[in-house]
Amino acid sequence: MALIVQKFGGSSVADADRIRHVAELITNTYKRGNDVVVVLSAQGDTTDDLLEKAYEINPSASAREMDMLLATGEQQSIALMAMAIDALGYPAVSLTGWQVGLETNSNYGVARIKRVSGTRIREELDRRRIVLVAGFQGINKFGDQTTLGRGGSDTTAVALAVALKADLCQIYTDVDGVYTADPRKVPNARKMDEITFDEMLELASLGAQVLHNRSVEMAKRYNMNLEVLSSFTGEPGTIVKEAVKQVEKTYISGVASDKNIARLALVGLEDTPGTAFKVFNLLAREKINVDIILQSIGRSDTKDISFTVNSSVADRAYKVLMENKDQLGCDHIDISQDVSKVSVVGGGMVDNPGVAATMFEALYEAHINIRMISTSEIKVSVLINKDDTEKAVAAIHDKFFA
């Protein structure tokens, strides 16, 4: 008997059939004697439909009113799920963000959680009820509803699990766990039973898109074990935790790729102090996040700086740099959108210096050219041509795992 927090996303509650199926999964956990708290997202397209309605009325609607509107999506999901569980003959109660006392700051649309009361949830658990909580939403000190932004429901689930001292926080998704590579693209990809928080963080930021970084960071900070598993099968998935049993000596935990990036290069910059500061300060003021940064000595007394950004902000980054080209004192600025990033991640990498070399060998054997390299303690990333992405991931994966 344990206290388990489960989270189901929008596709898991998209229609009556899916809701009934998830109700079965939830009651199966409850039937085994567990206390169950469930966090739900809005149904399938609900959020998009609401955004469209809002846009038609006011394309620049205030964030407060947008949160008031969007919070209704999750509220509908929890009520419908309570009805489905009731139809199966089990006791359930739905609660909104403000009802469970999930307090946030006032950054409407991207609110951060400040504290979770959880009193009401504990009362309902004491009555042996399954508690359904609206994800993605909270309340600020003015008594106004807020939403948490991207990954909000995952974050709600982890925050509740921490506040309630749950034994496990299960994140149900449309995949059955975390793989050594994308299983749709790499036939030999293998599901991992366990992975560390740090490895999961690197994989998430590399485009593996199984869990949102924000929720993994919170789980790591409070040492809350997560499980990623499939809402279709309900089979055991991958446990994300602090330390992993190294039975197999898998110093590499996965290979990930990200195609949504662009590379910018400032060529022929004056080789004087402060150049890098000027460049990245400009971008920071425009709120453009930069990923890999590389600086190299150029011809004669100049240097080149190249970096990657998310594709969606590439044009904006290019524009702001071009507008300040003379002030930066650079020769010309390149932008290339036909690149992708491929990375290997693994906590064991620190003690195995050959990882980068093995990765480069795999790429060489596959005749893939490396355009940039970046390394951290538990990750090696390379920039390659976008067309080579799948080939590169498969080659690297099989080099390490086959």
Added chain:
Amino acid sequence: MALIVQKFGGSSVADADRIRHVAELITNTYKRGNDVVVVLSAQGDTTDDLLEKAYEINPSASAREMDMLLATGEQQSIALMAMAIDALGYPAVSLTGWQVGLETNSNYGVARIKRVSGTRIREELDRRRIVLVAGFQGINKFGDQTTLGRGGSDTTAVALAVALKADLCQIYTDVDGVYTADPRKVPNARKMDEITFDEMLELASLGAQVLHNRSVEMAKRYNMNLEVLSSFTGEPGTIVKEAVKQVEKTYISGVASDKNIARLALVGLEDTPGTAFKVFNLLAREKINVDIILQSIGRSDTKDISFTVNSSVADRAYKVLMENKDQLGCDHIDISQDVSKVSVVGGGMVDNPGVAATMFEALYEAHINIRMISTSEIKVSVLINKDDTEKAVAAIHDKFFA
């Protein structure tokens, strides 16, 4: 400069165009220097769509969860209206039932208002904001959301107007006021400038369907002036108030009809004490509301009891009576669905004993047979054949008003 509460129903906010139109009406009131509080219903079909979703999942869903689900409809309306008003350049803020402190009892689905705090609304009015409040919903002592049932948004508007000591409560509808008869059916029908609460109550219960009785009763209890007016034109409508200037000596305020009724008759009941009690106790236990009741002496030592009920419960009433026919000791039971009720209403009737006679004269001249008669202090109702309804209303109306 005044404090005005305005209520707009579901059809008034059905789509982006209607919302924009209503935003204009609201800001026009605000621009004249008034403090404005607006109560909104859910958009057009939203409530029906949500009911359908719920029914698909659980045909007998709990009332608490149904309220959790349905309350989202009004919340969407207020957020969208705030966005529309913002787009016109005026300050607005949306608030849910729990945010304005509208406390109800715990009869989910049909909750009664216990008190209204109004603190938050006053704060927002002090900031010169237009306040948009979700109608139909409140919060009970457990911190759970409730809905008020039929006529809920009208009731919310009146309750807020009373709590805030508003100068006027305007109920916007799809008609431009209260008429002496249904203007779609009686060409000579006349819009009234003023009408008393009591007259309005009789008209509403007679199927005029302009205002819900519940809201009129509350307005009467707290002497809050109401105005019924059109959300299409925004022109002055009909004021509903305690006492009306009797400039025109209109002792009849209107003619109303109701086709949604059925008549049941228990024929040949034993003429012993307690018979009526047995009959209506049976119906009360089935929660069947009875309207007109008539008892007459039958043949020899028996009596007949006939009464009317809403069509929707007629079959159920018939069934429960038939099941207890022997116990009631009655000869046979008739049910007739081809009837309608036509009534004249007017506070001045008390001092004008000729009203009933004039009404019967009009029906006689139109060759319409009267099947039952019922009178109160300010009302005379007759039961006639359903086919004669329009002819009867026109004949009575023209007799009094032409």
